[in-house]
Amino acid sequence: MIGLQVHESPIKKKLERDQTIMVERDWSSLPFDVLTVILERLRWSSHPSFALSCRHWHSAVPPFYPAWITPLLLNTARVGVTNLRYYSPYYHKNFEVGSDGGGHMLGAARGAKICCGSGRHLALGMSSAALDVDLLTGVVHKVPHVYKTMFDFIIYGDDACKMFGIDAVVPLKVAYVNQDDDGDWEDWTLTEFDINGPRLIPSPVTNPVIHRGLIYLLGEQGRLAVYDPCKHEKGFEILDKPMNFGFECYDSYDIYMFESDKNKLMVILIGQRGAPVHVVTLNENTMEWDKVDSLQGRALFTGTQASMMKKAELEWMQNRVFLPIFYKWLETVHVDLVSCDDELAFIPKSFSNTDYSTANEDGENCVDMWSYKLGQQEAAREFWGAEKMDYSIWIDLN
Known part of the structure; x- marks a missing residue:
């Protein structure tokens, strides 16, 4: 076989x-x-x-810095007309975005005032118009203006598709404008002029704040004017209460209003050379300002037209007030601002000689330059030289 x-x-x-x-x-x-x-x-x-x-x-994994961890201080100080800088308290660094990464809008907006921000959108005010800027792409949309001079305040609505303009020269006047589906802005709709309308001397350094669907304008002594967008024709109404902040408030205070991360309407008052510092919150039952002794582990970012309070993960940032100071300059990293699945991050242009540590955990340098511990009794020397500028604003890209 x-x-x-x-x-x-x-x-x-x-x-x-x-x-x-x-x-x-x-x-x-x-x-x-x-x-x-x-x-x-x-x-x-x-x-x-x-x-x-x-x-x-x-x-x-490419080196990157998340842009959503804490609010960023967007500024154009000491930078050419084509660049933007973002200061991050978390990393204690400046991230500079050049003309090829959403910064070139400044070339078309020289001399403009930074008014407000909403996510990745920034509103600029000029004498002839307002501008809506996409910080990621640098695309600029012109918003028609109705006055020979710009509004005293411009803020976005609950999203970046609506703006409100407020003229604080007595009597108070308010207007709104909507963005259409093509990205173009329509004409402003104004309240009728009323010579006997409401009169309030607003705090000059803080924007009006949207709180529970209403727009609040803060007076220098703690008074509030309120506008309901659903009743536009009525314009602003000055509330009977509160009448003051509950303590003697001098003209030397800088006064900033904001809505906290817990939907509370709050105000921070900063005295001359950084002291004293008072934080108050509106008691909506009694309509009086109540003193706040602790930020309950949060950090407060203020000193510009927009202020905001956020939960602080790092211990050294808790119960601290952050303000912009520009007499010292920090390490600058040249970056691109990049989006990935609706998250924004700074990607360094050059990977050489760059420290990609996660954060300044101890915060020693940051404390000396940028922040104030709430409850500190002595005058805060780090506030000396703090700037109130039209070319800086806290923004939240989260």
Whole structure:
């Protein structure tokens, strides 16, 4: 009986060899270009966890600074007309975005006043018009103006598709404008002029604040004027209460109003050379200002037209007030502002000689230059030289 010899086909051998290689190769050996493609499809907030998987995966994660961790101080001080800088209290660095990354809007807005921000949108005021700027793309939309001079205050509505303009020259006047589906802004709608309308001397350094759907304008002594957008024709109404802040308030105070992260209407008063500092909140039952002794682990960012309070994860930032001071300058990282799945991050243009540490954990330099511990009794020397400028504003890109 003759035996038959069975030969395995070359194709079968190759399949078995490939399967063996796949079993032996684990996820840590994925090609670098594959990891890059995966990262492009993940949110920025997932990158740190991705980098912790193994050394190979960590090498594929590009250096980046999340732009949503704390509010950023957007400013144009000491920068050319084509660049923007964002100061981050978390990293204690300036991130400079050039003309190719959303900063070129300043070329078309020289001399403009920064009025307010809403997410990635920034409103600028000029003598002939207002401008709506997309900070990510640099696209500028012109908003028609109805006055020979700009409004005293311009703020966005609950989103960046509506603006309100407020003329604080007595009597108070208010207007609104909407953005259409094509991104163009319509004409302003004004309240009728009334020579006997409401009169209030507003705090000159703080924007009106939207609180529970109403717009509040703060007077220098704690009085409030309120406007209901649903009753536009009625304009502003000055409330009977509160009548004052509950303590003697001098003209030397800078007064800033904001809505806290817990939807409370609050005010910070900063005395000459940084002391004293008072924080009050509106008791909406009694309509009086109540003194606040602690920020309850939060940080307050103020000193510009827009102020905001946020929960602080780092201990050194808790119960601190942050103000812009420009007599000292910080390390500047040249970056692109990039979006990934609705999250924004600063991507350095050059990776050499750059420290990509997660944060300044101890905060020593930041404390000396930028912040004030609530309850501190002595005059805060770090406030000396604090600037109130039309070219800086706190914004939240979260």
